[in-house]
C-alpha cells in the first residue's frame with residue numbers, strides 16, 4: 545500500500561500490447577508473495593512514450609513500469625540513471641522512481657541466464673555459444689551471457705556488419721567473433737535464437753550440420769505453439785530445444801524483485817502459463 549492508502553500501481557507499456565502476458569505474470573507473483581499491487585497493460589502511441597511515462601509515474605504516482613517493443617531504446621534514453629547491465633544493453637525494460645530519479649534497468653539477460661542455468665540446468669561456463677541475430681534482443685542479453693564466462697560467443701547475423709558492430713561493443717568481456725549465416729561453421733554447445741525471423745514463421749538460414757545430438761537450442765521467442773525455431777532444431781536432432789517462456793517469467797521476476805524487494809517463485813507461474 546502507498547502512503548495514501550491506495551494500491552501501488554505498475555504497468556507494461558508497448559505497442560501492440562493486447563497479447564502481453566506481463567499482467568497475468570505479475571498478478572500471480574503478487575498473489576503468491578502477498579504483495580498488494582495493481583498491474584495493467586497500457587497501449588502507448590508510437591510518438592507518445594515519454595509523455596505516457598511522465599503521466600503514469602509523476603501525475604498518477606505509479607510505482608514502476610515494464611517497457612516492451614518498440615519503446616525499450618527510448619526508455620534507455622529517457623532514464624536519468626542506468627544500471628550497469630542496462631548501460632551496454634542500449635535498452636531498458638524496467639523503470640522506477642528512486643528518490644525522484646528515473647532509474648532504468650534491463651532484466652532480459654538475467655532472465656535468459658536464470659532460465660538456462662536454473663530452470664534447464666544448462667551451465668554456460670566454458671561453453672561455445674552461437675547467438676543468431678544482432679538486433680536489440682541480442683544486444684540486451686550479451687553482458688549477462690558473457691558474465692557466465694563461456695569459452696566463446698559467436699554472433700551470426702543476416703547483415704554481417706551488425707554482428708561485427710556488436711562484437712566491437714562487447715569484445716572486452718569475452719572471446720567474441722562474427723559472421724553471416726552462409727560462412728557459419730564450427731561446433732557449438734548452445735545456440736540461442738535472438739532474431740525476429742520467428743515473427744514471420746521463419747528460421748534463420750543455418751548450415752545443415754550446425755546442430756547435432758549434443759546441441760542445446762534456445763529460442764528467445766515464445767508462442768503458445770512450439771516456435772518455428774524449436775521445431776527446426778528438434779527435426780535436426782538437437783539434444784533439447786526450448787522456447788522463451790521461462791525467460792519471460794524470469795525477467796518479470798527480476799523486475800518484481802527490483803520494485804518490491806521480494807523474489808517470487810517462478811516455477812508455478814511458468815507451469816501455469818505453459819498449461820494455459
Ligand code: ATR
Nearest residue numbers: 677678679680681682702703706739740741746748
Ligand atoms: P529486435 O529488437 O527484436 O532484436 P531488431 O533490432 O530489428 O529487433 O533486430 C532483428 C534481428 O532479427 C536482426 O538481427 C535481423 O537481422 P538483420 O540485422 O540482418 O536485419 C534479424 N532478422 C529479422 N528477420 C530475419 C529473418 N527472416 N531471417 C534472419 N534474421 C532475421
